[in-house]
Amino acid sequence: MARRNLDLGGFKLGVLHLDDEAGGAKNNDDLVSVLVFNVGSEVFAVKVDHTEGVVDCPGISPLPGAPAGIVGVTSVRGRITIVMDLSFGRIGDGRRRLILLRGEAQLGLLAGRIEGVVALKPDLVTKKAADGRRTLDGDCCFDYEGKQVPIVDPEKLTGL
Amino acid sequence: MIEDKALLNEYLSESEVLLDTLLADLDALSRQTSIQGPEGRGADKSGANLVNRVFRSVHSLKGLSGMMGLIEVQSVAHEFEDILDEVRMGRLVIDGEVAAALQAAGAALAALVGGEASGQAAVEDFDRFRELLSSIAAGRSRGGAHARAADAIGLSERDQGLLTEYEQHRINVNLEAGRHFYSLAVQFKISEVESRYHPLSAAIDDVGELLTSLPAATSDRDAVSFKLIFATPFKDAEVRKSLEHPGRLERLKPSTWRRAGKALKSVGRIQRKQESGPASAGVAPPLPAGFAQESLQPVSRSVRVELSQIDDLSGLAHELAIETQRLTAMADRFMTRTGCSPREHFDLKQSARRVEREFVELEERLVELRMVSLAQTFTRAGQLAARLARRLGKSVSIDLSGRTTQVDKMIVDRIADPVHHILRNAIDHGIETPAERRRAGKPARGQVRIEARIEGTRAIISVEDDGKGIDPEQVRRRVLEIGAMDADDQLSAEETLRLIFQPGFSTVGEVSPVSGRGVGLDAVEMAICDLGGEIRVQSEKGKGARFELAVPTTLQMISAVIVRIGDWRYAVNVGQIVELLSIEPSDIVTSAGRRQIVWRGASIPVVHLGRVLFPERQLGAYREQGRLPAFVTRVSERPVACEVCRFEGQREIVVKSLGSLGGKFKGVVGAVDLEGGEVALVIDLPSLIMRRVFRV
Numbered sequence: 133m134a135r136r137n138l139d140l141g142g143f144k145l146g147v148l149h150l151d152d153e154a155g156g157a158k159n160n161d162d163l164v165s166v167l168v169f170n171v172g173s174e175v176f177a178v179k180v181d182h183t184e185g186v187v188d189c190p191g192i193s194p195l196p197g198a199p200a201g202i203v204g205v206t207s208v209r210g211r212i213t214i215v216m217d218l219s220f221g222r223i224g225d226g227r228r229r230l231i232l233l234r235g236e237a238q239l240g241l242l243a244g245r246i247e248g249v250v251a252l253k254p255d256l257v258t259k260k261a262a263d264g265r266r267t268l269d270g271d272c273c274f275d276y277e278g279k280q281v282p283i284v285d286p287e288k289l290t291g292l
Numbered sequence: 293m294i295e296d297k298a299l300l301n302e303y304l305s306e307s308e309v310l311l312d313t314l315l316a317d318l319d320a321l322s323r324q325t326s327i328q329g330p331e332g333r334g335a336d337k338s339g340a341n342l343v344n345r346v347f348r349s350v351h352s353l354k355g356l357s358g359m360m361g362l363i364e365v366q367s368v369a370h371e372f373e374d375i376l377d378e379v380r381m382g383r384l385v386i387d388g389e390v391a392a393a394l395q396a397a398g399a400a401l402a403a404l405v406g407g408e409a410s411g412q413a414a415v416e417d418f419d420r421f422r423e424l425l426s427s428i429a430a431g432r433s434r435g436g437a438h439a440r441a442a443d444a445i446g447l448s449e450r451d452q453g454l455l456t457e458y459e460q461h462r463i464n465v466n467l468e469a470g471r472h473f474y475s476l477a478v479q480f481k482i483s484e485v486e487s488r489y490h491p492l493s494a495a496i497d498d499v500g501e502l503l504t505s506l507p508a509a510t511s512d513r514d515a516v517s518f519k520l521i522f523a524t525p526f527k528d529a530e531v532r533k534s535l536e537h538p539g540r541l542e543r544l545k546p547s548t549w550r551r552a553g554k555a556l557k558s559v560g561r562i563q564r565k566q567e568s569g570p571a572s573a574g575v576a577p578p579l580p581a582g583f584a585q586e587s588l589q590p591v592s593r594s595v596r597v598e599l600s601q602i603d604d605l606s607g608l609a610h611e612l613a614i615e616t617q618r619l620t621a622m623a624d625r626f627m628t629r630t631g632c633s634p635r636e637h638f639d640l641k642q643s644a645r646r647v648e649r650e651f652v653e654l655e656e657r658l659v660e661l662r663m664v665s666l667a668q669t670f671t672r673a674g675q676l677a678a679r680l681a682r683r684l685g686k687s688v689s690i691d692l693s694g695r696t697t698q699v700d701k702m703i704v705d706r707i708a709d710p711v712h713h714i715l716r717n718a719i720d721h722g723i724e725t726p727a728e729r730r731r732a733g734k735p736a737r738g739q740v741r742i743e744a745r746i747e748g749t750r751a752i753i754s755v756e757d758d759g760k761g762i763d764p765e766q767v768r769r770r771v772l773e774i775g776a777m778d779a780d781d782q783l784s785a786e787e788t789l790r791l792i793f794q795p796g797f798s799t800v801g802e803v804s805p806v807s808g809r810g811v812g813l814d815a816v817e818m819a820i821c822d823l824g825g826e827i828r829v830q831s832e833k834g835k836g837a838r839f840e841l842a843v844p845t846t847l848q849m850i851s852a853v854i855v856r857i858g859d860w861r862y863a864v865n866v867g868q869i870v871e872l873l874s875i876e877p878s879d880i881v882t883s884a885g886r887r888q889i890v891w892r893g894a895s896i897p898v899v900h901l902g903r904v905l906f907p908e909r910q911l912g913a914y915r916e917q918g919r920l921p922a923f924v925t926r927v928s929e930r931p932v933a934c935e936v937c938r939f940e941g942q943r944e945i946v947v948k949s950l951g952s953l954g955g956k957f958k959g960v961v962g963a964v965d966l967e968g969g970e971v972a973l974v975i976d977l978p979s980l981i982m983r984r985v986f987r988v
Contacts, residue, residue, distance in 0.1 A: 190969055193972065193973060196905040196959065196980075198957065205971055206971055207948075207963070207965050207969065210607040210608065210610070210965070212949065212971065214950060214951065236951055237951050237953050238950065238953070239951075290952070
């Protein structure tokens with residue numbers, strides 16, 4: 133599988149191409165690149181185009197009256213960022229990263245480990261089956277190492 | 293002419309944006325006409341959109357000029373609007389010459405705007421502009437039946453009655469172009485209309501032209517239904533594939549189109565090509581020398597900058613100031629270790645302080661860039677009041693004072709609606725009719741005064757009238773009716789007046805066409821509190837009422853007291869602190885479940901700020917030994933003591949936004965970076981305490 137390098141705001145990653153054919157040259161414009169990350173024991177993904185970068189998470193100040201999923205606020209490169217935890221508190225201790233999302237909502241996603249970037253053919257992205265759980269992620273997912281990984285939709289996050 | 297310099301600059305700045313768009317669109321229209329020809333432009337949706345944009349620009353310019361008292365500009369803009377309406381309705385076809393004449397008219401209007409605003413435009417200039425417009429209008433086709441095209445696509449009589457003339461025209465144009473017509477019936481929950489309608493109309497725009505949205509009946513009280521009628525050149529299968537939507541998609545009577553098309557032709561469709569021939573020879577006389585000369589020179593000497601760009605620069609300046617502090621500390625340690633001379637040490641510190649001061653000054657200057665005057669708001673308020681008074685048959689004189697008061701742009705934007713609401717109430721419910729006023733021994737003409745002034749770090753905007761005032765007895769009766777107090781509650785006159793801010797309050801028995809039910813003062817108060825301000829009211833029955841909005845002049849840079857609550861620090865606007873206290877724990881008395889202390893001879897409630905911020909946490913988590921640091925704040929003019937863990941000094945801070953979601957976190961107006969990378973939330977005390985303590 134072809135690997136390329138991607139720089140996410142200073143955080144460098146190799147890009148893994150996932151498709152249904154082995155090898156061969158790919159037209160990168162057709163592919164959807166997603167950043168795969170762990171939050172506790174759960175795995176999520178977010179489109180690379182929706183991100184501004186990945187940083188080590190600075191200290192977080194709690195926000196009074198914030199809904200579940202919002203941990204608090206922090207400051208990254210001078211910009212106040214609202215920190216969200218997609219696992220609703222199950223992220224655990226240990227080193228934490230912050231995935232900065234583009235947009236006026238100034239959101240950042242708390243992450244444990246960054247797995248990497250996966251380039252997908254669009255037809256590998258499917259609709260998630262509804263399982264009645266309350267989630268902050270979006271309606272789409274893809275198959276990654278035998279698991280259905282939900283792709284976070286920043287628009288849905290802002291509807292909290 | 294606009295004499296007020298600040299107002300003139302604002303007018304020129306806003307009109308320049310409109311004129312730039314207008315001229316660019318006229319240019320695009322001219323190019324499109326030369327590529328497609330006049331017939332092609334009509335059927336082309338992008339051409340129709342361009343004409344609509346040009347129309348809107350002139351319309352907006354007309355409104356803006358009227359607001360500024362530039363009546364001549366308003367008048368010629370209105371005439372220009374009429375010409376453009378003829379174009380929209382297909383009664384004036386744009387060929388190359390007409391397009392050129394419209395461009396000349398746009399340029400001439402731009403010259404007139406600048407000239408009139410600075411008092412340099414002559415009457416002859418306006419007369420020449422009118423001549424130009426007349427020559428364009430001469431190309432307009434006259435008479436001819438405007439066939440009922442809506443019949444041809446099978447719309448019901450009811451739906452046809454809802455179409456505007458312009459929509460009928462667009463249906464006609466699309467019929468002539470041989471397009472297919474569809475109706476998409478949709479239903480949305482009321483809360484989802486905004487978020488779902490726009491993507492759907494954009495999807496329709498991708499396949500064709502959305503002609504109209506017609507209301508449809510629904511039995512669901514929480515939903516709205518409508519039919520989207522659109523025309524498309526695509527075939528059925530492609531349309532259905534492109535518009536994947538749960539609504540019902542229906543093609544509209546295809547066989548009728550051809551009959552309609554023939555019928556339209558048979559009733560003598562206006563053959564604009566022939567008619568426009570002779571008229572076009574008279575179009576667009578050259579502008580005479582000396583006419584308010586066109587120029588490439590912009591009319592405005594200002595630059596429009598997004599607020600976010602100023603915020604970014606402020607943030608950068610703040611970061612630089614903080615980094616300078618860190619560098620200074622590092623250099624200090626380095627110099628001590630390397631044994632530099634006292635003189636070198638002193639020079640370093642002096643330089644660092646100077647750089648830091650300059651960054652702070654840069655921050656302050658950038659904050660000042662956000663300041664705008666209240667002139668436009670006041671002018672609009674004055675015009676609104678005059679219009680309302682005329683509509684209600686009341687005679688009112690409006691007195692405006694303090695128009696040049698400078699306030700942060702965001703605050704100006706956010707107080708506009710509250711001021712509007714209070715003014716509307718003053719005219720509708722406050723000022724009496726002339727007959728009523730004469731009976732009361734007052735002059736027939738009522739007075740409304742709108743004033744702005746600066747008091748320290750706050751701007752005070754007041755709306756005062758000499759009407760009938762607020763009747764405390766009526767207020768009391770109404771509040772008892774809505775169950776917001778008990779019959780034996782004893783309230784002072786001031787407290788009774790404040791009851792008008794209760795949700796659901798209104799003393800007005802009927803719905804007024806002007807100010808509805810009179811409800812909404814609770815929303816007004818909330819809007820002002822969200823800004824970190826407060827609203828005060830004074831009234832005397834029979835004599836009048838006065839509402840005062842006290843708002844910060846800026847949300848960007850404030851003087852704040854930093855307090856510690858547990859592990860975290862918070863910033864409180866100095867303007868919200870009445871007095872700092874140091875309370876002996878034994879001075880706190882608990883009565884009926886409420887903690888109180890005596891302050892200035894009166895019992896006031898005491899709350900711990902930690903419990904207000906995070907009610908779920910235990911008080912013991914914050915308790916410290918010895919005397920308790922606290923401060924007194926006012927919540928709707930009621931003093932409340934707020935206990936904290938520690939005071940950590942006062943400083944000037946730059947408040948950073950929490951982004952587009954910031955408004956969801958009530959009681960928090962922003963955040964500030966502190967040394968060590970910590971973020972302190974900037975809290976709005978009255979709002980926080982009101983929500984968490986008094987309105988739970």
